[in-house]
Amino acid sequence: MxxxxxxxxxxxxxxDVVLTLPLAGIIKEHYPNCKLYFLGKTYTEAVIKLSKHVDEFLNWDKIQQSENPVNEFKKLRADTIIHVFPNKQIAQMAKQAQIPNRIGTLGRFFxxxxxxxxxxxxxKKSDLHEAQLNTKLLQPIGVSHDFSLNGLIEHYGLITSEPLSEELGRLVDKTKFNLILHPKSKGSAKxxxxxxxxxxIKIxxxxxxxxxxxxxxxxxxxxxxxxxxxxxxxxxLLGKLTLQEYISFINETDGLIAASTGPLHIAAALGKVAIGLYSPKKPIHPGRWQPLGKKASALVYDENCEKCKKGNDCDCISKISAxxxxxLLMKNNLT
Structure with missing residues (x-):
């Protein structure tokens, strides 16, 4: 092909976007001379631009607002589009733009x-990690390898984010372990x-x-x-940072603790200590969504929780002790 x-x-x-970035590295490994676009929202632009494997960010918000969105796709002269996140409108436009290879999951009717x-x-039925599932979509372009989680980490290809401002840089104490706590999730996680x-904080x-x-x-x-x-x-730091500033700040600190959220995955991908707090309930369990990084880990209170196994509402995550x-921090000699 x-x-x-x-x-x-x-x-x-x-x-979701962070866990898709290894795809870019895998594609570049197999097709080093290709031009690789990543179509995302304005909100995730700073994350996508962290990858050295992505040649150009495509802003879906701007494409939608253009006079002729289909023509915007045609201008790219793309031969392949991989619908990692199914979007009916994008799928229809890609077809109208006559992109030759249009790859998606069979499970979506459109x-x-x-x-x-x-x-x-x-x-939904798989035991694989989200990032591993993403790689299945590469089969039509000749990439059928089963990737380990460690193998995927090697394909992030993140480049140093923008330098931290002097004002924010002064907050970091080089004599201590600088730890970010991200308590909320905007409703996206337990x-x-x-x-x-x-x-x-107290202990x-x-x-x-x-x-x-x-x-x-x-x-x-x-x-x-x-x-x-x-x-x-x-x-x-509540409400004080742009996403780009937050990424740069994470990059200058030592670790981050959060539920299954974007910042947790950013910290893991940047090689920071990233401790994720999870429910064992499928499909939100760490087997599917644990952070991927050399210093990343995921905690659950009871991986055999009966309520979670039955799919019932459960707050066992709150029983993970401080x-x-x-x-865990002490065990890894992080202090």
Whole structure:
């Protein structure tokens, strides 16, 4: 198959996009001279541009607003589009733009009429990690390798993010372990609970840790009165950073603790200590969504939780003890 200009399409959230970046590295390994586009939303642009394997970011928000979106696809002269995140509108436009190889999962009804290279697999029923499932979509372009999680980590190809501003740089204490806590998830994941984060802050040795609490401006009102910001080693970053600034800040710190969120996956991909707090319930369990990185790990309270096994609502994630996290940090000689 002739593959020269490829579009990876993933127009959903940050964590999903991070776990799709290894695809770019794998494609470049097999087709080093191809031009690789990544179609995403404005919101995830800074994340996508971290990959040295992505030649050009395509802004889906801007394409939608253009006078002739189909023509925007035609201009690219793409020969292949990989619909990692199924989007009916994009699939229809790719067909109208006459992109020769249109790859998608067989399970989406609209792919039957819009994709001519269909791959059969079920994300919901699979025991594979999300990043491994993504690689199945490379089969039509001749890549059928079964990738280990460690193998996928090697394909991130992240380049150093933009340098941190002097003002933010001064917050980092080089004599301590700089730890980011990201307590909320905007409803995208089961959360550990603010009371648990509060306890963790209180029991982490103040002489060894500088703690930063991150989140959106909207989350600030929920968090501000719940955590011990009066401690001298705790700094609030709530609502103060752009995504690009946040990425640069993560890159200058040592670790991050969060539920299954975008920042957790960013930290893992950047090689930071990334501790994810998870429910064992499928399909949100760490087997599918654990952070991928050389210093990444995932915790659950009870991987055999009966409620979670039955698919019932369960808050067992809140039972993960703060001491377990401290022990994990100490065990890895991170302090």
């Amino acid at each position: 002739n593959v020269h200009n490829i579009i990876i399409s993933r127009t959903d959230s940050i964590g 792919h039957i009429t819009t994709c001519n290279k269909k791959v059969k697999f079920s994300r 959360e550990w609970g603010l009371n648990n984060f509060s306890e963790l 982490l040795p103040k002489e060894k840790f500088k703690i930063f609490v991150s989140g959106t401006k909207e989350e600030a009102d929920l968090i501000n009165n719940q955590l011990p910001f009066e401690q001298e080693n705790v700094v609030s 001491n377990t996290i401290v022990d």
